[in-house]
Amino acid sequence: KNNTKLVAALCDRRFGIGADGLILLENGSGYDFEMVYFNADGHQSSMCGNGGRCIVAFAKQLGIIENTTTFMAVDGVHEARIEGDIVHLKMQSVSEIFSTSDHVILDTGSPHYVALKSDIDAFDMKHEGAQIRYSAPFAQEGINVNFVVQHDQNTFGVRTYERGVEDETLSCGTGVTAAAIVMHQMKKTVAHEIILKTKGGTLQVSFDFSNGVYSNVWLTGAANLVFHGSTALNI
Secondary structure: OOOHHHHHHHHOOOOOOOOOEEEEEEOOOOOOOEEEEEEOOOOEOOOOHHHHHHHHHHHHHOOOOOOEEEEEEOOEEEEEEEEOOEEEEEOOOEOOEEEOOOOEEEEOOOEEEEEEOOOOOOOOHHHHHHHHHOOOOOOOOOOEEEEEEEEEOOEEEEEEEEOOOOEEEOOOHHHHHHHHHHHHHOOOOOOOEEEEEEOOEEEEEEEEEEOOEEEEEEEEEEOOOOOOOOOOOOO
């Protein structure tokens, strides 16, 4: 786990397997398992929402769980359930939301910058995201950058630049969770079940809201097996 060069090499899309990140499923005391997440740069990082859904599907495939689970991740305990290929993952509650004139900052297991745009298709997301991620006061710790466009009263499009990957990713679970909460907080929607469309597919975020706290937050979407194999890569 301390071999950051090996993790980065495994995630390399040309000389390794290729991935936005690497997840280890480990034995967890008092829980079904523990999730340990690494960004593509090889370093352990904060919570990955879609990765959380994927590791739940993986645990079911291995026979560790059946249709429900409780597991530990870097941001605390998560519950999840599986219905076919759909994985429902309970995220952490959110109460601290910092708004400015043109963006909002919040933490949904990972820190996120969220900005509403009239159009997100024309952006060079890697360039625009990096400019924000490496600007003060984010440069040292980094932040994930999300641009959001509204499609209708409860459907939004999202594009995300992720720190650690240092590029746009096709779908970010903590990012769409942040986007859903921010759109509700900005009164762009009154819905408590919000649909988020990303390049990687469609996700749904639901939540309860009371006294300024977003609780019972669930991230839902499909998780599909696309590859299994072995590698001789050794660094």
